Amino acid sequence: MSLTNIFDIAGSGMSAQSIRLNTTASNIANADSASSSTDEVYRARKPIFSTIQQDVMSQALGGQSSQMAGGLSASQGVQIDGIIESDAPLDMRFQPDHPMANESGYVMYPNVNVVEEMADMLSASRSFQTNVSVMDSAKTMMQRLLTLGQ
Amino acid sequence: MAISFENALGIHQKALEVRVQRAEVLANNLVNADTPGFKARDIDFKAVLGGVQSGQQAGGQLAMSTTNGKHLPHSGSDGTAGSSELLYRVPSQPSLDGNTVDTQQEVAEFTKNTMQYQSSFHFLNGAFKSLNNAIRGE
Numbered sequence: 001m002s003l004t005n006i007f008d009i010a011g012s013g014m015s016a017q018s019i020r021l022n023t024t025a026s027n028i029a030n031a032d033s034a035s036s037s038t039d040e041v042y043r044a045r046k047p048i049f050s051t052i053q054q055d056v057m058s059q060a061l062g063g064q065s066s067q068m069a070g071g072l073s074a075s076q077g078v079q080i081d082g083i084i085e086s087d088a089p090l091d092m093r094f095q096p097d098h099p100m101a102n103e104s105g106y107v108m109y110p111n112v113n114v115v116e117e118m119a120d121m122l123s124a125s126r127s128f129q130t131n132v133s134v135m136d137s138a139k140t141m142m143q144r145l146l147t148l149g150q
Numbered sequence: 151m152a153i154s155f156e157n158a159l160g161i162h163q164k165a166l167e168v169r170v171q172r173a174e175v176l177a178n179n180l181v182n183a184d185t186p187g188f189k190a191r192d193i194d195f196k197a198v199l200g201g202v203q204s205g206q207q208a209g210g211q212l213a214m215s216t217t218n219g220k221h222l223p224h225s226g227s228d229g230t231a232g233s234s235e236l237l238y239r240v241p242s243q244p245s246l247d248g249n250t251v252d253t254q255q256e257v258a259e260f261t262k263n264t265m266q267y268q269s270s271f272h273f274l275n276g277a278f279k280s281l282n283n284a285i286r287g288e
Binding site: 002003005006009010012013016017020049050051076077078123124126127130131133134137138140141144145147148149 | 170171173174177178180181182183184185186188253257260261264267268271274275278279282
């Protein structure tokens with residue numbers, strides 16, 4: 001029953017978007033976390049999205065598809081491959097009075113771009129909404145199917 | 151006279167199946183709207199349903215011959231299934247990360263597909279109702 005696949009697909013999208021929202025929240029929260037050394041300073045975190053490739057191999061090898069177009073979907077949903085730290089240049093500010101200042105008087109601030117993070121946040125929440133409505137449609141279709149012949 | 155479900159339900163049961171498959175493909179596009187390099191896909195409903203129909207009527211379509219064990223089978227060439235090739239959508243505007251999903255377009259297609267699913271369902275349900283009436287003889 002491929003309608004249930006839609007639940008898996010939309011669910012994978014929702015979980016990926018919520019991880020993305022998590023990194024955004026973490027980035028914004030730490031946007032002003034100062035540090036005295038380049039090693040310890042917080043760096044913006046970004047999730048890496050990738051498509052879950054599932055049936056590609058079975059399709060290429062002519063896998064026994066029992067139902068009509070069994071190997072139809074070349075991919076099934078989205079996953080997060082990993083979370084990387086941005087290597088954008090750090091924000092160095094000259095603040096000799098700051099308790100975290102190093103010997104030359106500089107304080108390291110994270111390379112978080114708050115404007116970019118806000119845009120990312122909006123995009124993530126919109127995509128989440130889209131996935132919710134897809135799942136809702138699939139649910140309606142399935143409920144409808146259960147009333148067949150009544 | 152025996153009741154043939156195949157004749158009574160007609161094309162609608164196949165149409166419903168293809169609608170579900172298309173919903174799956176479109177859901178997959180929507181879910182990958184933020185995946186870099188993802189190419190939006192879709193199925194040609196008419197071609198798939200046409201493949202099903204011609205497969206029903208002619209008992210199979212022209213298949214490419216695979217003369218070597220290493221030949222990859224052309225999807226749908228086995229005659230039993232409709233040609234359900236996944237096509238790629240032509241992008242309406244370029245994007246930096248190589249993603250070709252236009253969320254608005256996909257949502258519109260998904261909604262349209264859901265409506266068409268409901269109409270196919272309606273026809274199928276009507277067929278079942280007629281069968282019921284025939285059985286009851288009212």
